[in-house]
């Protein structure tokens with residue numbers, strides 16, 4: 442059967458009216474990649490069955506498209522002409538694309554200077570009105586929450602319940618791709634905590650087994666781990682640079698009900714996992730996306746998770762090309778050689 446996006450595929454699990462006009466870019470159906478080399482590094486000789494859910498292969502390069510197809514479909518159904526969101530970048534790019542497809546006006550508020558280049562470029566290309574505010578993501582979210590009370594504009598942040606409805610399809614897909622079984626551990630980065638909440642909703646609703654949830658936050662931006670709002674969150678993983686998550690309560694519920702763990706990992710740990718992922722498995726993600734792997738590695742090393750004969754899925758939330766700046770900054774300069782075969786042979790010989 443042709444793939445026409447997550448709403449069509451999982452329609453019977455989603456509370457849409459009969460007559461909605463679906464706005465889709467054929468999102469979802471992302472690969473679940475078995476990562477044997479990486480598994481052997483983070484859990485030697487444990488027979489850990491490690492899988493990577495590569496959400497960076499969605500139409501705008503992040504998992505946000507799963508929720509956005511649902512939010513924009515419902516906004517159009519309710520007659521919206523304008524949508525708005527605050528974003529660390531990926532929500533903006535996704536909202537901009539789906540709004541373009543639906544013919545809606547789209548405004549996005551982003552924290553000044555803290556949004557990765559690929560996300561900004563895409564949002565502008567899709568025709569969104571990008572507004573840079575001299576504040577954080579959290580400030581932007583406060584602003585958009587208030588403006589939609591005053592103006593006839595639809596809010597498409599993950600405080601919008603339709604976002605979670607769409608995003609929960611990620612859990613359905615994982616179970617389908619594992620031939621009807623749930624993994625033992627489900628590992629993912631946690632920022633505004635929409636995704637962790639959505640996945641847990643999805644696992645519960647599909648009712649084919651439940652994993653334990655492992656959430657990773659960046660150490661400089663770890664409100665759920667510390668139990669305190671972070672006024673000035675800092676991390677290289679800009680997608681999870683959030684100090685006061687909107688879905689905090691649901692995240693705690695998911696952790697509690699699943700017997701899960703939430704932990705903080707340093708930027709160095711995040712970058713080490715980001716690097717390992719690309720170099721051992723050929724999978725290039727944006728830094729935030731490596732946080733689930735960094736958290737799993739840390740918990741195995743600490744003895745808090747026994748990987749023996751377990752199945753773990755790590756959600757790789759966004760594509761590496763989203764944040765070319767960080768990738769280039771981490772890279773060494775290319776070798777330069779004269780354009781001759783002799784020079785190349787000499788280089789190969791290591792002199």
Ligand SMILES: *Cc1c(COP(=O)(O)O)cnc(C)c1O
Pocket residue numbers: 503504505531532599630631632633634635636637680681727729730758759
């Ligand atoms: C949005 C995002 C996250 C965080 O997801 P939340 O639902 O905000 O917790 C993580 N990684 C990437 C790449 C994202 O775009």
